[in-house]
Amino acid sequence: xxxxxxxxxxxxxxxxxxxxxxxxxxxxxxxxxxxxxxxxxxxxxxxxxxxxxxxxxxxxxxxxxxxxxxxxxxxxxxxxxxxxxxxxxxxxxxxxxxxxxxxxxxxxxxxxxxxxxxxxxxxxxxxxxxxxxxxxxxxxxxxxxxxxxxxxxxxxxxxxxxxxxxxxxxxxxxxxxxxxxxxxxxxxxxxxxxxxxxxxxxxxxxxxxxxxxxxxxxxxxxxxxxxx
Amino acid sequence: xxxxxxxxxxxxxxxxxxxxxxxxxxxxxxxxxxxxxxxxxxxxxxxxxxxxxxxxxxxxxxxxxxxxxxxxxxxxxxxxxxxxxxxxxxxxxxxxxxxxxxxxxxxxxxxxxxxxxxxxxxxxxxxxxxxxxxxxxxxxxxxxxxxxxxxxxxxxxxxxxxxxxxxxxxxxxxxxxxxxxxxxxxxxxxxxxxxxxxxxxxxxxxxxxxxxxxxxxxxxxxxxxxxx
Numbered sequence: 001x002x003x004x005x006x007x008x009x010x011x012x013x014x015x016x017x018x019x020x021x022x023x024x025x026x027x028x029x030x031x032x033x034x035x036x037x038x039x040x041x042x043x044x045x046x047x048x049x050x051x052x053x054x055x056x057x058x059x060x061x062x063x064x065x066x067x068x069x070x071x072x073x074x075x076x077x078x079x080x081x082x083x084x085x086x087x088x089x090x091x092x093x094x095x096x097x098x099x100x101x102x103x104x105x106x107x108x109x110x111x112x113x114x115x116x117x118x119x120x121x122x123x124x125x126x127x128x129x130x131x132x133x134x135x136x137x138x139x140x141x142x143x144x145x146x147x148x149x150x151x152x153x154x155x156x157x158x159x160x161x162x163x164x165x166x167x168x169x170x171x172x173x174x175x176x177x178x179x180x181x182x183x184x185x186x187x188x189x190x191x192x193x194x195x196x197x198x199x200x201x202x203x204x205x206x207x208x209x210x211x212x213x214x215x216x217x218x219x220x221x222x223x224x225x226x227x228x
Numbered sequence: 229x230x231x232x233x234x235x236x237x238x239x240x241x242x243x244x245x246x247x248x249x250x251x252x253x254x255x256x257x258x259x260x261x262x263x264x265x266x267x268x269x270x271x272x273x274x275x276x277x278x279x280x281x282x283x284x285x286x287x288x289x290x291x292x293x294x295x296x297x298x299x300x301x302x303x304x305x306x307x308x309x310x311x312x313x314x315x316x317x318x319x320x321x322x323x324x325x326x327x328x329x330x331x332x333x334x335x336x337x338x339x340x341x342x343x344x345x346x347x348x349x350x351x352x353x354x355x356x357x358x359x360x361x362x363x364x365x366x367x368x369x370x371x372x373x374x375x376x377x378x379x380x381x382x383x384x385x386x387x388x389x390x391x392x393x394x395x396x397x398x399x400x401x402x403x404x405x406x407x408x409x410x411x412x413x414x415x416x417x418x419x420x421x422x423x424x425x426x427x428x429x430x431x432x433x434x435x436x437x438x439x440x441x442x443x444x445x446x447x448x449x450x451x452x453x454x455x456x
Binding site: 132135136139141147148153156158159160181183196199204205208210212213219220221223224 | 425447448
C-alpha cells in the first residue's frame with residue numbers, strides 16, 4: 001500500500017458547546033478529545049503521517065496540553081485557514097505525491113480501527129471514499145409553502161469521516177476555487193467530476209462531538225467498549 | 229382545551245436489540261422504558277386518557293410488570309395490529325369525538341413536558357402537528373448509478389413523535405386504505421390533503437430507543453437531567 005497520511009481538521013471555536021474551550025480540547029474521560037482522534041490513526045498504523053490543522057492562536061495551548069498529558073504521538077501542526085476548505089488546503093501542502101490521504105474531523109475521536117483500515121484500502125482502488133450511515137428517523141423535506149413532504153429515507157445517507165483519497169485526486173480537486181457548498185471533501189472532489197467517490201458503511205458510534213450531550217454519549221460509548 | 233388522548237404505540241418485537249425482550253420492556257435505569265413513556269404524558273396532565281397499543285401476546289407480561297413495578301398510572305391496553313398503521317387504527321377506536329389525539333412511539337420515553345404541551349396546544353389550532361429536528365451531518369442522496377449526491381441538509385428535518393391531531397382530522401385520515409408509505413401518522417393525514425400539518429421544533433433528547441447504544445444514551449441523558 002502507498003504511504004499514508006491523515007489530515008486532522010480541528011478548527012472549532014467552541015461556541016456551540018457553550019464554553020470558552022474549543023471543543024477539540026474538551027475532556028473526554030479526563031483527556032482532551034483531540035488526543036483520542038490522533039491515537040486512533042496511530043494505533044491503526046504507527047507509520048502513518050499525522051498532519052494536525054489547528055488555528056494558530058490555539059497551538060501554544062495544544063503544546064502545553066501535550067506536555068501536561070504526556071502525549072507523544074508524532075504529528076505535525078499546521079495553521080488553520082478561514083474555513084474548513086482553507087484549513088484542508090493548508091494541510092495538503094504537507095502531502096507527498098503518490099500517497100493515500102485521509103481527511104478526518106478532529107472532533108470524531110471514536111473512529112474505530114476497522115473503519116480506518118477499510119477506508120484506506122478502498123481508496124487505493126476507488127480513488128475517493130467516504131463512510132456514511134443510514135437515516136433511522138422519518139425524513140421530510142421542507143417545501144416552499146412553509147410545509148414539508150415525506151421523502152424516502154432509504155435513499156439518503158448521513159456522511160462521516162475519514163474520507164480517504166489518492167493524493168493525486170485530492171490535490172487536483174483542491175485547485176478549485178472556494179465555494180460555500182463544500183461541506184466536506186467529497187463535495188470538493190465531485191466538483192471536478194474526474195472521480196466517482198465510493199460509499200462505505202460508516203459506524204453509528206463514530207459521532208461528531210458538537211454539544212454537551214455528544215460528549216456524554218461519547219463517554220458512554222467508551223464505557224460500552226471497555227475503554228472508558 | 230379539548231379533552232386529551234394519547235395513543236402510545238408499542239409494537240416492537242425486540243429483534244434489532246439482539247434480545248428476546250421486546251424493546252419497550254427493556255430496563256432503563258432499572259425500570260421498563262415503556263413506563264417512563266406513559267409517565268411523561270401523565271405528569272404533563274393527569275387527566276389525559278392513555279391508550280396503550282400492545283401486541284396481544286405481550287399483554288399478560290405487561291400486566292405482570294405493572295404489578296412488579298407498582299405501576300399505577302391509569303391506561304387502557306388495546307391489541308396491536310399487523311403494522312403500525314393497523315395498531316394506530318385500533319387505538320383510534322377508543323377516542324371520543326371533539327378531542328385532541330396525540331400518537332406517540334412507546335420507545336421514546338424521554339419526551340419532555342414542554343414538547344408535549346406545545347404539541348397539544350398547537351394542534352388545537354393547526355389540526356395536525358409534528359415535532360422535527362434539523363439534520364446535523366452532511367446529507368447525501370443515493371442516485372441510480374450506485375453513487376450519491378450532496379443535498380442541502382438545511383432543507384431536511386428528522387421527524388419525531390408525539391404527533392398531535394384534532395380527533396376529526398386523524399379519524400377521517402385513517403379511513404384511507406393501508407399503504408407501505410405510511411411511516412408515521414402525518415403521512416396518513418397528508419394522503420387525504422384536507423389539512424396542512426404544522427412542524428414544531430423537536431428535542432434532540434427525544435430519542436427512539438432501538439439499539440443497545442440508544443439505551444445507554446438514554447441513561448446518560450437521564451443522568452444529565454438529574455432524573456437517572
